Amino acid sequence: MKGTLFQLVDEVTPANLKQAMQQAIEIEIATIPVYLYTYYSITRVPDQATVLKQILDDFKRIDTNGHSEEELQEAAEKLALDIMVFANKAGALIMSVAVEEMLHMSLSSNIKNALKHHGGLPELVGKTPKEWPAYLPGHQPPFPINRAKLTLDQLYTFLLIESPLPVVPNQNLRAQAITYDTIGDYYKKIEDCMRDHLTDDDFNPDAPQLINSEYYAQNNVDTVYYDKDHQPKFSNEDDSGGLIHVRGVDSAIKAMDEIVEQGEGATRFEHGHKEVGDHLTPDGKVVCPIDFDPLSYDDPSKGELSHFDKFLEIYCTITRTNHRLNDFLGTQDFDYSKYFITDLPTNTENATYPETIQKINTLTNAIYTYIFVMAEGCYKKAGHTQFEIFMFGIHKSMIWLLNVLSESMATMVYREGTGTDLKRVAVTFEDYDFAISNDSPKEQILSMAKELIGVEYEVESNGVTSKSVIVSQGTYDRMSDLPDVAL
Template identity: 30%
Template sequence: MDVCDAVTPLTPAEQAFVAEINRSWTREDVLARLKRDLQTAVEIELATIPIYLYTYYSLVRNAESGETISDAQLYANKAGGILMSVAVEEMLHMSLSANILWSMGVMPQLYGKAPAAYPTPLPYHNPRGPMGPDGRTAVLIPLAKLSFEQLWHFLQIEYPEQWDASPQDRHWDTIGQFYSYIRCLLNTQFLADSDFQRGAMASAIQPYNYSPNNVDTVYPSGGFDPWKPAPPATASWAGTMQGAAAAAVYPDADDSHAGRSPLIAIRSIRDAATAIDTICDQGEGKPIPKIGPSPYDDPSKEEESHYVKFLGLQAQFADYAGTTEQRPSQPPPPTDVIQPAVTSKELLHAKLLVDMPESPVAASYPEHYVDIANFCSACFQYMLVMTETIYLVPPAQQKLFFNEGLHRSMIWVLDKYIRTIRQIPIPEGAYAGKCMGPTFENVSLGDRLHAFQGLTAYGNKAIAAANALIHRHDPRRVVEHPGHLQRPGRATARAAKVEKADDELVSVLQNVIYYVGVTICKTGTDNAPMHLPDVGPYWAAAQQR
């Protein structure tokens, strides 16, 4: 059932604040505050993305096949699908905030705007919030593998706004209060639709660039036969085991948005208010007047809010029983708690969870590992530069740029690179005994005009570092031409004189070099470029306007 949300009416607290603004502010005050808060909104949403992605990549979702899938693997798959579903919607929220800002004639700033270090507060969050896993109220979110404690941190991020809470854009307790402040600014007497027509609507991030689900958000509801074809809509299967299509769960619903589509280009006050509603409803739940947020983010009740999604995952952990976590009156805790309950130790033992360090920094990795980690951060930063560049790409070319740039960087580079480096054990130093994880640091690529050259420099250092480690273990397998490597496969045992562990590590390091090549220098058999696009020409053209 595809029923879109209606724009939420102002609460009494919001109405009172709008009246105060109309009485004591000026048009210039409102415009300046709105632009500042929209940039903050971009940074709030951006801050959550590395956090959710880090936990997502700590999970191993393909250790068991569909026919023999265990309860633990089912949980890992569900947790992974839900985490990615939330990360996808956070990217949507960042894009919506950026589109509003663009419509006001301001280029959104993403490059270098992710958190400077972890654990991190969210921008302008009240430093004391809902109780966390240690019984304290400090809101400092780490990069960490999946655990009961990490999910508790996620609940701190997505904590629902209470009915009639006061709008706050500084020292806010919930993200809903922050967006409530923006909603109030949008409803003042000082703004006109023309204020949201200063950036070309055709140059905004367009609706066709967003899909609520992808292969990483989907998870199975139970055991399934992976070889059984998807049936026609009218067919039924007599077999005892369902096919993959029947078992697939899509956590993001089609009607989980306000307005005509989830991602919209902005041209009016109502468009801006609609975008803000989508952000709030997906995170905290669709509001119920005079009560509070519902557990769902859409009228058809097909998708749970981010808060309830995380609460449902947390409830499966053994630590959940008897927890003293402070919750709002809505939504209630889940009742479908699985038995036996999950523990991180069991997930690690089953090799469904990678033991990555908490809040790692590249400088604390051993020699050579540093450059491998820094290239991952450089890819993340270049992805942010490419997101900004979308606004400079001619509208007719935006879809191609998005597919060749953003999709390739997220799906074929960053995703595969992180899955590769998490196979590298750390032999010494602060993280000895763990496996590598991404650091998502604000490494500098230089100015945007030369960002691809900066990315290439990080890539060349990563290649050199991987080759240095390969040379340490098996000098015959050093890679000289990463741009022409064949697609990597599974590691296999080599000559008897080379230990299996070393052989597997060398294969992983070769894969590191391969994905660097995909990013900066990979070409096809016809010598056509297959690497990420150089955004420099777009920024050069913008400077000449």
């Protein structure tokens, strides 16, 4: 991997444990921009009447089975209702996974910072993949990961990331990191090393860690979706785990078990290995389950599916619905996801955008990077300083700034040169290099934002374009409230 110093080894030992924990952190970080990027391609709450009209128009145009208008109307209404629930649910599920990936980054960082001679400060800034497609550090076999809109291909990549079983036998391909074939396998190597070679004396429980219960909530309104009766459903469960204070070997292993179970399911609690969930075949097919097995859940109450199974649910819902619709219409390739997925570009980079869009994208990337700067700051200072950085800096940046800017950017469009075709925009989630200036990261953010207050961008919704301000004075004021954390 470009920018890393990992060596080619396949065992975790006390000698490379520090490297192994840093690699674990970077594995977790690598997933965050990918899941977020795909999340922002989903229109979670489409306009039901507009979608219904689009569906009905399409049904009338492409139906080859001679259905009556009433039959098409009934089918269109059913599909529109399905979309109202599923689009929101798909968004909630992906956001619920992204929330837990941030938790996993924190748990791995807690372990690294608690390790005396085998760890140290977690390195979080500048660790987002720099080249796309990206690859999970050390995963065998390597597979490409794209920043892309929600598609079955993208969901298949998500399944590969979270798979509890090796997808194909270990091919011993070249890798520049500690090798593994599932993330669970990777953490098991670290756990084995700790069990065999470390004692509690190797940990410093007083090193700053993210352990305050107020820092983490399993759910928020963005992990919520509504069922057909518009009753709220929550994608995560309270008993699925949270932050863990790493004090020694047992708590470090507990933290890693939590990461693995949330990602892959309750593998270890039941039998010590995954007996179910063999849903990915060596030839690249996905086998959809009829019902989820109890081991597909990551919490004792069996209410929260693992990341793998959440993605499997989205994947299988889309394939089953498309299969049903193609049967009904007598078509081959009708894909209903077009009604709620925005056609975001794949692996786009800031430099490909027009200058005005580069500026808003750079600002959003700077906010994204500053979240990692603040997170690193939390591992340097405990107590009230850490609390203020996390609660008033990271929370505010994630909910109010990154989320608002990313959501807004996914509606933006532009025209290339004199062309009339609209091109889509998405935040690129590239690390911003704050080191290029002597100003503090916050000062740099404010300087960029000030220039963009009131600037109007072209946005598109349901085929209609209009002008919209992305950075308001209020948004700038929120940035002014952020804590000033140095690199």
